[in-house]
Amino acid sequence: MNLFESFDEIVNDEFIEKFKSYTSTTHGDLNVTVKGIFYTLLAGMLRKTYSDMSANMLYNQIQENAKRIDLPENLASIFSQPSVISKIEADGSKIISQVFPAYKSPLLSMVSTYSGVSKSTTSLGANIIANVLVVMFSKDMDKDQMVKILREHHEPLIKAIPESLLEKMIPSLGLHELLGSKPTPIKKVETPNAPKVKEETPAKAPVYPEIQKESSGAGIWIGVLLGILILGGGAYWYYTQNGGFNFFSKKEVPVESVETPVEEEIAIEEPKVETTEVKVTPxxxxxxxxxxxxxxxxxxxxxxxxxxxxxxxxxxxxxxxxxxxxxxxxxxxxxxxxxxxxxxxxxxxxxxxxxxxxxxxxxxxxxxxxxxxxxxxxxxxxxxxxxxxxxxxxxxxxx
Incomplete structure (x- = not known):
């Protein structure tokens, strides 16, 4: 589902023209007003998906409001039906109060100033678009689908909002999360055919049957004696080959292979730290x-x-x-x-x-x-x- 395309199908050119005639708008750009309201309310909905509790609340509010909304298939036709307009205004005001409680006043001021259209016309537009958004998100959609669709539109929404509007929208409505945070990734569902990765178990030291069976006192003493003989023989060989017990000779201890990577790692990191400290600030x-x-x-x-x-x-x-x-x-x-x-x-x-x-x-x-x-x-x-x-x-x- 592409929210931008769906919105353009409902709030089309005919709607804009009828809206303009209904309000006798002569100043500003009504199309900019409508799009500005849509982007702002959509951003507010997206923000609510950042926590599961807020997403649940948003979904329930949408479903509850959807029960009383009945928009005509051709939205432009509402401007020839005063009673329908009155109901849409009342419903839209309730939606904004419930779903976007802190938005109404700053939203109207921001969009009205940005588009050059009067606040009364902007207010009517906000109420109509609030109805449209509820209808868009209430059709055959559960909470997870709603969250998924909104999150998929995170980057496209940022790109779609004009820079001049984004600069006003973020500070005016406190929508800093749109730029400063990323939504929590949606949990992936494993497919039935996906190959399962076999978990590796830690390697265990081999257990030799003959040692395992040897549990008597005699077996232990035999093992001790054999160990002494082996150590003694090894020591005698080392003494005859090296002329003494110089166990710390660098010639025989292969420490270079262990130490070198550590030295190289330090050599790589130090310049980075120095560069950061020097570049930034006196x-x-x-x-x-x-x-x-x-x-x-x-x-x-x-x-x-x-x-x-x-x-x-x-x-x-x-x-x-x-x-x-x-x-x-x-x-x-x-x-x-x-x-x-x-x-x-x-x-x-x-x-x-x-x-x-x-x-x-x-x-x-x-x-x-x-x-x-x-x-x-x-x-x-x-x-x-x-x-x-x-x-x-x-x-x-x-x-």
Missing amino acids: SPITESEFSAFKKYILNKSEAAGKEFEFKSINFVTDSVTLHSTSVAVIDSIATLMKENSRLQVKITAFSASGDTPFNNKRAFAVKRVLTKNGIPAVRIDAVSGGKGGDSPKIKVITK
Whole structure:
């Protein structure tokens, strides 16, 4: 099942034209509004599949709401039936309140601003599309099928959402998991014909029948005597061949074969550690950057809006992983934000490629450190800044 194709079949060009006429929309792009709502609600459903409990709740809510929904085959026809529109609006409002309780207000503001369409029209569109999504996921589908379909659309959804919308959607609705986390892999079911891998059992030391049977005291003494004779003979041979008992001679002890791999492994790892430490970050810069940032925050005479480049916050090259010294700097910023409850910031991350999803992941990595320190997510915006270095910029929104 391709959700994008299914949605386009239901919410088609005819629907958009009828919707436009019904609302007398003359400003903005109604098609962008509809698609924006669809992408956002779909992302919210996908997020709920990250835990089994949330997935169960989502499935039950969809099934319960589906009982009262009866959309016509041609969705565009609803605009000629006022009573049907009223019911769809009421049902859609309930669906959004139940399935996406925290979405309604930010969803309407974000999509309305993005598409240039009025909030009232955006609200009607959201209620209609909520109905459509419930119908799409309620037909002959169990919970596991629902989760499977949503997870299969994770990457396609990220690619389908326009970058300009994604940058607004992620921070506005708190959908950071779309970029910062991956859904838990679906458990694979073994096929009946799949060859079973035989488990290897640990090798056991051979048990010799003659030794096993020898349990009497006489047998033990015979074994001891034989051992002494063998050891004595070996010692005598070694003495005559080497002119003495020099057991620690490197000539005879083959330790090179054991030691060499260890030495080679150390030689490979050390340069990597040194490279990482040198590339990322000088502590003097950390102190001066943070001091300037703190001084600005505490200076009530300066207005908000200033942006700081934190070269002391750095990512491992071509990755979204923060260096350990960077985390310490972010912890200091978190402490400053705790002491100044009005302080709100915007984190802008960059990369050599300028890839928006990648940059967003970097920005959210910094945001996660702040939220782990107890800073509410609503006080932190995290966005992509396009092409640039491995250091983010932090803008003070309010102080």
